Amino acid sequence: MTMDSPPLGLRERKKRAVRANLSAIALRHALERGVSQVRIEEIAAEADVSPRTFNNYFPSKEAAIIDSATMRAERLCELLAAQPGELSLHEALSAALMTLFEDEPDRDWISRARLIRAEPSLFAEAAKADLDIEQAVALEIGRRAGVDGATCLAPRLAAATVVAAIHAAVAFWLDANDGTLREAIGEAMSQFRIADIAPGGA
Amino acid sequence: MTMDSPPLGLRERKKRAVRANLSAIALRHALERGVSQVRIEEIAAEADVSPRTFNNYFPSKEAAIIDSATMRAERLCELLAAQPGELSLHEALSAALMTLFEDEPDRDWISRARLIRAEPSLFAEAAKADLDIEQAVALEIGRRAGVDGATCLAPRLAAATVVAAIHAAVAFWLDANDGTLREAIGEAMSQFRIADIAPGGA
DNA sequence: CACAATTTTGCGTGTCACGCAATATTACTG
DNA sequence: CAGTAATATTGCGTGACACGCAAAATTGTG
Secondary structure (H helix, E strand, O other): OOOOOOOOOHHHHHHHHHHHHHHHHHHHHHHHHOHHHOOHHHHHHHOOOOHHHHHHHOOOHHHHHHOOOOOOHHHHHHHHHHOOOOOOHHHHHHHHHHHHOOOOOOHHHHHHHHHHHHOHHHHHHHHHHHHHHHHHHHHHHHHHHOOOOOOOHHHHHHHHHHHHHHHHHHHHHHHHOOOOHHHHHHHHHHOEEEOOOOOOOO | OOOOOOOOOHHHHHHHHHHHHHHHHHHHHHHHHOHHHOOHHHHHHHOOOOHHHHHHHOOOHHHHHHOOOOOOHHHHHHHHHHOOOOOOHHHHHHHHHHHHOOOOOOHHHHHHHHHHHHOHHHHHHHHHHHHHHHHHHHHHHHHHHOOOOOOOHHHHHHHHHHHHHHHHHHHHHHHHOOOOHHHHHHHHHHOEEEOOOOOOOO
8 A cells, every 4th residue: 555664754653753743642651550640731741842732643551552452454454365365255364364373472562452351441541442443344355255345244243253252362361361372262263163255245 | 130111200200301302312413414513502402402411411512422422222121031041042032123123113213323433432332331231131141041241251251242242233234224123133133153152150 | 964754842722530528409207 | 496417509609612704824736
């Protein structure tokens, strides 16, 4: 799609650095004091930035904490598209997820995931982001099967259940402290089936 | 559990009336002007109540609009528990949902559902409520299968996928304007399978 | 170096969540 | 039918926040 990776101007690099910095500080504050005690003013001060600038990057502190916590939907879509067409939908999704969760998450990701599950305001913010992910996955599933992923029920259902399965697996793994996340994802995918999508369907 | 249904004092009746009234006014304002233009002050004035009292019932206008939009988890749990034990988990869930969605939703429910999907702030608020629903369903599924619905993966996965399927079906039905919601739910449930849960599993 | 584009910043405004204490309403008891 | 305890409503004040707007600073370009 848009691949301007190499020519990344100073401008864009600085913006991304500021954004990542603000997000990291926000997460740390939230872990140390609790989300409700996080103050935008303090985050901005620590990042050497005006408070107004914070709200220039994020509409709320929750958004800052969540930022970059969402697994990238584009990556999942790419992996799904890369699976051989002979595989059933369920097999292709499983294989894509096994690749997506190839490397175990780092400490920041884990503590952030725990925090999101513990704090309703963060959970709500994350749900908004997951909606976009789900739609993107539905579109890719639809493309793969030759149907409209935006309107037909089947691809949307498949996307919704897969995202739900990932959530359940992550939540289980966070609670269980046992085995790898990859294994939890795999076990989840093995415990339900998604019907293949027939292109000729109504 | 707690069954004080008949002896419902004046106090409780008034509270419920005020709550329902505030919620209805909030929904109407949101439909007419958009959520961002809803003012707590106006809702309170129309309900002949102090603005402070509004925040006594709801922590935000979004919560007021959402209130009573969530399908009742207790009802789904009851219906699930009422299904004969010979049925597989998937069959029992399907049957329970068919009963739960026996009567088609009214106009208020539909317009609210549309609004929730269109407005991210409402979607986020609804997601919080759905989390509770999911946990309750997981507990009931676990009880039915004789495993711990709070810790084991299987019941949580089943609950998550079922809730996701309901969401997908509702969203599809709202877009399609074709057939009944009941049919959409049934079609969704027929397009994926949930593994039965073995009580002896680790 | 000058000039255009973009970003940062400060300021003001309207909205909101919530603690607290005073007041009003409801429930209960002799 | 009081009188009293429990609970709900209300007004007020405070801290925080989202966001529009325009001036100032920073970056990209010829």
